[in-house]
Amino acid sequence: MKCRVGAAVDTFHNLVVLVFTDKIIHNTRMSNDKNDNKNADKSAIVQSAQDIEAQAAAEITKAPSSRELYDLKTKYLGKQGSLSLLMRELGKLGSADRPGVGQLFNDIKKRLEVAYAQRENELKASEINAAIARERLDLTLPGPHLDLGAAHPVSIVIREIVEILGRIGYSVRQGPLIETDRNNFTALNIPEDHPSRDLQDTFYIDDRHVLRTHTSPVQVRTMENEKPPRRVLAPGSVFRCDSDASHAPHFHQIEGLLIDRKVSMADLRGTISYFVDEFFGPGLKKRFRPSFFPFTEPSAEVDCSCPICRGNGCRLCKQSGWIEIGGSGLVNPKVLANCGLDPEEWQGFAFGFGIERMAIIKYAIDDIRLFSENDLRFLRQF
Ligand code: DAH
Numbered sequence: 325m326k327c328r329v330g331a332a333v334d335t336f337h338n339l340v341v342l343v344f345t346d347k348i349i350h351n352t353r354m355s356n357d358k359n360d361n362k363n364a365d366k367s368a369i370v371q372s373a374q375d376i377e378a379q380a381a382a383e384i385t386k387a388p389s390s391r392e393l394y395d396l397k398t399k400y401l402g403k404q405g406s407l408s409l410l411m412r413e414l415g416k417l418g419s420a421d422r423p424g425v426g427q428l429f430n431d432i433k434k435r436l437e438v439a440y441a442q443r444e445n446e447l448k449a450s451e452i453n454a455a456i457a458r459e460r461l462d463l464t465l466p467g468p469h470l471d472l473g474a475a476h477p478v479s480i481v482i483r484e485i486v487e488i489l490g491r492i493g494y495s496v497r498q499g500p501l502i503e504t505d506r507n508n509f510t511a512l513n514i515p516e517d518h519p520s521r522d523l524q525d526t527f528y529i530d531d532r533h534v535l536r537t538h539t540s541p542v543q544v545r546t547m548e549n550e551k552p553p554r555r556v557l558a559p560g561s562v563f564r565c566d567s568d569a570s571h572a573p574h575f576h577q578i579e580g581l582l583i584d585r586k587v588s589m590a591d592l593r594g595t596i597s598y599f600v601d602e603f604f605g606p607g608l609k610k611r612f613r614p615s616f617f618p619f620t621e622p623s624a625e626v627d628c629s630c631p632i633c634r635g636n637g638c639r640l641c642k643q644s645g646w647i648e649i650g651g652s653g654l655v656n657p658k659v660l661a662n663c664g665l666d667p668e669e670w671q672g673f674a675f676g677f678g679i680e681r682m683a684i685i686k687y688a689i690d691d692i693r694l695f696s697e698n699d700l701r702f703l704r705q706f
Contacts, residue, residue, distance in 0.1 A: 367422045377432045389448045424543045477683045477706045482559045488602040494555045499542040511662045512619040525565035535563035539579035547663035552582040576679035587671040604631040620653025650677035656661035
């Protein structure tokens with residue numbers, strides 16, 4: 325009979341493992357029958373199994389690390405491990421021997437697994453202890469330094485004003501920094517060649533565009549684009565060709581505008597009074613000084629008693645006891661009409677505060693240039 329025989333040598337125990345192909349099952353049975361009489365095979369297998377156990381147990385108990393222990397598992401108990409390879413020899417034993425030797429293999433496997441688990445626990449414990457010792461925290465070391473950012477005082481003041489007036493129904497609008505001449509001036513009743521244009525030193529972009537000199541053009545945009553009644557705030561940058569200790573070419577304003585029916589100076593005074601009490605703290609006197617702005621009629625400059633000296637006179641208020649906080653007035657009917665609102669039906673009031681000025685008053689700062697110099701010694705105080 326033709327048969328193909330492959331031979332593999334178990335490197336550990338020099339056992340010759342014979343692998344037969346499917347074609348010769350019949351032949352295999354014949355050779356098994358022969359093996360029934362071969363007790364030498366059985367004792368060789370038992371001996372090998374015991375040798376493997378002794379060697380595996382010795383190596384497992386001495387395994388120096390989890391990694392090496394795991395390699396031993398593959399070496400002895402894995403599918404291609406020496407014990408598994410040897411177990412394949414069971415098939416060649418006579419049927420009388422097979423159960424006993426099979427049982428022996430199972431017992432060996434169990435004992436090695438127990439030894440493995442035991443060594444695994446020992447190694448884990450010692451590896452954890454070693455890691456704890458190695459990675460012990462030195463609590464006296466300085467921690468990583470985190471440089472936390474903080475809001476700029478201009479932003480703090482804007483947020484606070486928006487929050488205070490937000491409580492009585494105002495919401496924020498924005499406009500572009502490059503404005504049309506018309507929105508910045510003409511629609512606000514500041515006609516070309518009129519002396520009131522000279523009140524503001526303007527950066528011109530071209531014949532028809534300027535860097536906005538105030539936040540008042542957002543009034544125009546609101547009245548033209550939104551249906552009244554409205555209460556809006558427009559905080560943001562403004563630009564004027566001017567620079568000294570109390571004037572910067574770039575600074576910030578916040579514009580307030582209310583449009584409704586039957587609006588009077590009393591409404592304006594009530595709103596400003598509420599705002600001053602909330603922003604500077606209660607107890608300051610308020611004063612409305614007649615003034616002139618082309619876009620309001622009547623117009624008033626808003627003063628309050630100096631929050632630093634509370635009216636007694638100091639450097640900030642130039643010993644007057646009063647501080648000017650901004651301009652205000654009832655929206656000029658010409659401006660309402662320019663923006664498409666019927667002045668017979670709608671009225672409004674408006675106000676404009678300088679943000680840096682509010683911060684100067686609130687925090688007693690003496691030079692407006694500090695706001696744009698980015699000196700951390702200054703900024704860290706807020
Ligand atoms: N826009 C004015 C300025 O920059 C400030 C101002 C005054 C705004 C009166 C107003 C107002 O809304 O009613 O000087």
